[in-house]
Amino acid sequence: xxxxxxxxxxxxxxxxxxxxxxxxxxxxxxxxxxxxxxxxxxxxxxxxxxxxxxxxxxxxxxxxxxxxxxxxxxxxxxxxxxxxxxxxxxxxxxxxxxxxxxxxxxxxxxxxxxxxxxxxxxxxxxxxxxxxxxxxxxxxxxxxxxxxxxxxxxxxxxxxxxxxxxxxxxxxxxxxxxxxxxxxxxxxxxxxxxxxxxxxxxxxxxxxxxxxxxxxxxxxxxxxxxxxxxxxxxxxxxxxxxxxxxxxxxxxxxxxxxxxxxxxxxxxxxxxxxxxxxxxxxxxxxxxxxxxxxxxxxxxxxxxxxxxxxxxxxxxxxxxxxxxxxxxxxxxxxxxxxxxxxxxxxxxxxxxxxxxxxxxxxxxxxxxxxxxxxxxxxxxxxxxxxxxxxxxxxxxxxxxxxxxxxxxxxxxxxxxxxxxxxxxxxxxxxxxxxxxxxxxxxxxxxxxxxxxxxxxxxxxxxxxxxxxxxxxxxxxxxxxxxxxxxxxxxxxxxxxxxxxxxxxxxxxxxxxxxxxxxxxxxxxxxxxxxxxxxxxxxxxxxxxxxxxxxxxxxxxxxxxxxxxxxxxxxxxxxxxxxxxxxxxxxxxxxxxxxxxxxxxxxxxxxxxxxxxxxxxxxxxxxxxxxxxxxxxxxxxxxxxxxxxxxxxxxxxxxx
Numbered sequence: 001x002x003x004x005x006x007x008x009x010x011x012x013x014x015x016x017x018x019x020x021x022x023x024x025x026x027x028x029x030x031x032x033x034x035x036x037x038x039x040x041x042x043x044x045x046x047x048x049x050x051x052x053x054x055x056x057x058x059x060x061x062x063x064x065x066x067x068x069x070x071x072x073x074x075x076x077x078x079x080x081x082x083x084x085x086x087x088x089x090x091x092x093x094x095x096x097x098x099x100x101x102x103x104x105x106x107x108x109x110x111x112x113x114x115x116x117x118x119x120x121x122x123x124x125x126x127x128x129x130x131x132x133x134x135x136x137x138x139x140x141x142x143x144x145x146x147x148x149x150x151x152x153x154x155x156x157x158x159x160x161x162x163x164x165x166x167x168x169x170x171x172x173x174x175x176x177x178x179x180x181x182x183x184x185x186x187x188x189x190x191x192x193x194x195x196x197x198x199x200x201x202x203x204x205x206x207x208x209x210x211x212x213x214x215x216x217x218x219x220x221x222x223x224x225x226x227x228x229x230x231x232x233x234x235x236x237x238x239x240x241x242x243x244x245x246x247x248x249x250x251x252x253x254x255x256x257x258x259x260x261x262x263x264x265x266x267x268x269x270x271x272x273x274x275x276x277x278x279x280x281x282x283x284x285x286x287x288x289x290x291x292x293x294x295x296x297x298x299x300x301x302x303x304x305x306x307x308x309x310x311x312x313x314x315x316x317x318x319x320x321x322x323x324x325x326x327x328x329x330x331x332x333x334x335x336x337x338x339x340x341x342x343x344x345x346x347x348x349x350x351x352x353x354x355x356x357x358x359x360x361x362x363x364x365x366x367x368x369x370x371x372x373x374x375x376x377x378x379x380x381x382x383x384x385x386x387x388x389x390x391x392x393x394x395x396x397x398x399x400x401x402x403x404x405x406x407x408x409x410x411x412x413x414x415x416x417x418x419x420x421x422x423x424x425x426x427x428x429x430x431x432x433x434x435x436x437x438x439x440x441x442x443x444x445x446x447x448x449x450x451x452x453x454x455x456x457x458x459x460x461x462x463x464x465x466x467x468x469x470x471x472x473x474x475x476x477x478x479x480x481x482x483x484x485x486x487x488x489x490x491x492x493x494x495x496x497x498x499x500x501x502x503x504x505x506x507x508x509x510x511x512x513x514x515x516x517x518x519x520x521x522x523x524x525x526x527x528x529x530x531x532x533x534x535x536x537x538x539x540x541x542x543x544x545x546x547x548x549x550x551x552x553x554x555x556x557x558x559x560x561x562x563x564x565x566x567x568x569x570x571x572x573x574x575x576x577x578x579x580x581x582x583x584x585x586x587x588x589x590x591x592x593x594x595x596x597x598x599x600x601x602x603x604x605x606x607x608x609x610x611x612x613x614x615x616x617x618x619x620x621x622x623x624x625x626x627x628x629x630x631x632x633x634x635x636x637x638x639x640x641x642x643x644x645x646x647x648x649x650x651x652x653x654x655x
Contacts, residue, residue, distance in 0.1 A: 001042070004220055007077070007291035008038050009277040010284050012249065014073040014087070016271065017281040019262050022090040024099070028258040029153060030070040031271075032217065032244035033182040037074055039223040040149060040180065042295040044231070048304040049079035049297060052107045055329055055421060056307050057300075058146045059126045061111045063119025064153035064182065065100040066260070072097045072106070077284070078292045080108040084282055103419060103447045111419050112447050115439055117159030120179065121409045123150035124169045125416020127177035127237070128391070128401075132371060133422050135396035137321050142314045144422070147231065151180045154192050157200070161439075164409030169237045170208030171404075173393040177237040178230045179209075182217070184246035190256050200241060210238040217244030235393075249274040328369045329421050331450050331506045336367045341496045341527035348492055348521045352514040352552075353456040355492040357382035359499040360426060364388065364399075367424060367503070371417065373401030374428035374454075375410050381456040381514075383428035407433050411440035411453070418449040424503065426452035431513055432462075432471045434478065444509040445484040451509040452502045457516045458488065458552055459607040461636060466629030473609040475551075478511050479580055480612070487579045488513040489530065490537075490555035491521045494578050497530035501582065517632055519553050525576070533582025534594055538562055538574040545654055547573045547595060547602045549616055554605045560643040561605075561650065570654055573597070577616070603650060607641055619653050621646060 012034045019025035040060070047057040062071045069090060076082045082096055089095035096106050100114030110126075113119035127148040134140040156162055169177055183200070185192040201211045210233050212226045223242060230238035247258035250271040263271065272278065279285060315322040327335070342358070364370050364385045371391075374383040384400055391398035403410035407429050414427045429437065434455055444451040460470045478486040485508060487498035495514065502510035522537055529535025538559050550558040558574045565572055573596055577583060583591065595602065595616070602617035610622035621640075628635050636642070640649075 001291070001295075003287045003291035005276070006285055007042070007288040008035060008220070009275045010279070010288035011038055011070070011073055011077060012275055013272050013277040013279065014077070014282070014284055015069045016263065016268050018069040018073060018087050018090045018097070020265065020268050021088055021281070022092065023262055024091050025069050025262060026066040026260050027250075027263050028184070028186070028246040029064060029067040029182060031248040031250065032184045032246045033067060033151060034070060035218050035220055036151065036180050036182060036223055036242050036244075037070065039220050040227065041074060041078055042291060043224050044227050045149065045296060046146065046300055046303045047296065048300040049108065050301070051304065052080060054304055056144060056146055059110045059123065059148045059420065061119045061123040061126070061148075061150040062101055062113050063117065063123065063150050063156045065113030065119060068097070068099065068101050071101060071109070075106070075108040077288055078108070079297050082107060088282060111416065112443060115443070116155045117161035117165070118412050118440060118443055120150055120152055120156055121161050121165035121412035121440070122416035122419060123148050123177060124165045124174065124409070125413035126420045127169065127174040128172065128413065129417045129420035129423055130176060131174065131396045132391065136369070137325060138318055139314065142310055143325055147176045147178060149178050149180060151182060153182045154185065154187055154196070157181070158196055161408045161412060164406035165413065166204065166207050166209070168404065168406060168409060168413070173208070173235050174237045175233045175235060178227065179237065179239040181239055181241045182244050183241050184244045186246045186254065186256050186259060188256060188259050204239050208236055210236045212238060212240045214240060214242045217242040218248070324368055325422070331418065331421070331424065333367050333369070333424050334504055337500060337503055338362055338366060339500075341493050344492050344521050346521070349518050350492065351516055351518050352489055352492065352495050353380075353382050353516060355495045356454060356456075356499075356512065356514045359496065360385050361387070363499070363503060369423045371399050371401065371423045372426035372452075373403055375403050375407045375433070376405045377429055378402075381428035381430070381454055383426070383454055403427070407436035408440055411437040411451075412443065414451050415440060415444050415447060415449060418451060419447065424450070426454055428454035428456070430457045430469065431455040431474055432457065432469050434471075434474050434511070438477065441478070441484070441509065441511070442481055445481050448483060448507045449509065450502070450505040450507065453509065453511040455511055455513045458513045459515070460623065460627040460639060461515065461517045461553065461607070461632045462627070463632030463635055464629055467626040470627030471608065472623055472626055473611070475513065475606070476609045476611045483508050485510045485579055485581050486513065487511065488551040489578050490550070490552055490576050491519050491525050493521060493525040493527050494530040494576070497527045498578065501531055501579070513552070515553055517553065520556060522556055522559060522576070529576070530578050532586050532590065533579040533584070534575060534577040536573060536594055536596070537576040540571045540573045541566055542571055544571050544573040544597055545601070546570070546650060547575055547597045548650070549575045549577050549602060549604045551577055551606055554607060554641070557641060557643060557646065558605055561647045564643055564647045565650060570651070572650070580612075603653060605646060607636075607639070621649055
């Protein structure tokens with residue numbers, strides 16, 4: 001194409017300008033991977049820069065997020081709403097061009113990336129969403145039909161999450177997923193050979209992927225042919241291994257020295273000369289803009305117009321389904337949700353993991369876009385929906401997902417499904433394995449998406465499996481994540497409230513932490529109170545001398561203690577606090593009304609780490625050591641979480 005040479009040089013040169021001005025960034029990849037992304041954007045990607053959230057656009061994820069200067073330069077040249085002034089503010093406070101790509105912050109960024117490998121797993125989730133959405137609507141390919149592209153580097157493919165995601169994508173035969181691999185054989189500390197000797201081709205072939213190679217990563221025509229061939233794949237996802245040179249054009253080419261540090265001003269001048277680019281900083285020739293205007297912009301505008309015509313025809317043929325499709329594009333399913341607590345007989349008793357299972361099944365009856373599963377523990381965490389079939393290559397309409405033993409990739413894939421739009425999801429695992437999930441849980445909170453995590457076996461009451469399976473610090477960990485909600489319900493009524501809250505959310509993830517052991521419904525349990533994050537579950541008789549705060553199974557324990565103490569003339573109030581952050585977003589007047597007593601007259605009882613509990617109570621009864629292996633009742637008794645032991649501790653506090 002007539003503008004290729006100057007446009008590619010401009011892309012590289014502008015990326016260097018961006019990094020040099022900030023005196024911060026990663027020039028090496030921007031120089032090595034520029035031809036890959038230039039080819040993708042000018043010759044293949046279907047997107048509309050005027051409408052970056054168009055649902056049927058191709059998705060692109062920069063998994064190697066440290067190459068953000070390249071992505072921002074590319075988006076600017078492509079016509080996205082990123083003016084030159086924002087490129088000049090790269091990595092500066094409140095700019096549209098932060099250090100790593102952030103979803104919802106920068107136009108054209110389809111996923112937050114930076115923690116290596118997570119972008120790849122999110123792209124797998126997007127590819128799952130694409131084929132599932134097309135299958136659940138009649139003639140759904142008229143509504144959704146696009147590719148998902150992801151660019152990785154050597155680092156992404158070393159991270160453990162990449163193995164999980166690659167294996168799952170191959171299992172599911174996600175043929176519209178195309179991975180572009182910037183193989184420059186250099187990592188931050190030196191040559192890739194210092195840390196890896198894997199045969200990439202054999203690795204991906206073993207995982208049921210197509211493998212294509214481009215020997216010269218500067219060869220636009222070869223890259224173009226490889227992408228064209230990848231798009232014809234029918235049964236497998238495709239990786240295109242592009243052999244590149246990190247820092248191409250600079251005197252540091254091929255060296256780790258240009259990976260994560262800006263080039264000197266003199267080196268930038270020399271590199272531009274080597275690239276045949278003589279324009280001053282942030283001055284881009286018109287030909288470079290024309291290269292994208294005549295390709296990506298023109299192609300995307302036409303594709304969008306054609307799509308709009310097509311969906312008008314679809315709407316006339318399938319009006320109900322089309323209305324449903326449109327209404328579900330932005331994660332709001334409030335009009336489909338159940339309202340109010342289901343009825344439970346007095347004294348209802350069951351493990352909250354069993355009670356929990358009723359709600360995905362209930363939601364499935366009302367919500368037409370539910371899609372979820374677990375990391376090989378559906379039978380234990382109770383995540384399976386009875387009316388659903390399994391999601392498989394032969395059954396794309398299946399809604400139960402068997403993620404396998406891949407907790408981190410599962411969580412990140414859920415993020416990708418939600419980022420794609422059109423589906424509401426949940427994933428499940430044992431609570432203790434939220435350790436494996438945490439990086440992607442954190443990502444969900446940063447991306448402000450309504451991911452749902454069902455986490456069972458919530459305490460030392462796991463029993464015989466012992467300390468490796470008994471969560472201690474995990475509630476503290478999840479509660480510490482900003483912009484996220486963690487519910488630990490005490491009974492079936494609070495489980496119902498936590499589900500309602502989670503599915504009503506449109507912009508924050510929710511963890512629902514549930515029990516293995518049976519819990520009885522508390523007499524004063526309140527659906528409305530649980531929706532507020534905290535409430536008085538058992539009032540004082542006359543005038544409380546102490547307030548006992550608790551969550552989960554410890555709420556019923558606290559009520560038993562309250563009864564014992566009252567018989568001795570010690571009057572207490574019991575507060576259930578299933579969701580700290582929700583409670584803290586209530587009015588100060590409501591919080592004060594619930595807590596009732598001064599800080600020093602409150603005690604928090606919870607079978608977990610004490611960190612974070614002291615903000616509610618001066619006195620804490622908790623666990624700051626690991627668990628033990630024994631039947632649950634014996635472990636609980638050994639750790640002092642019996643009415644008699646807790647009552648004695650509170651007596652001492654009162655005295």
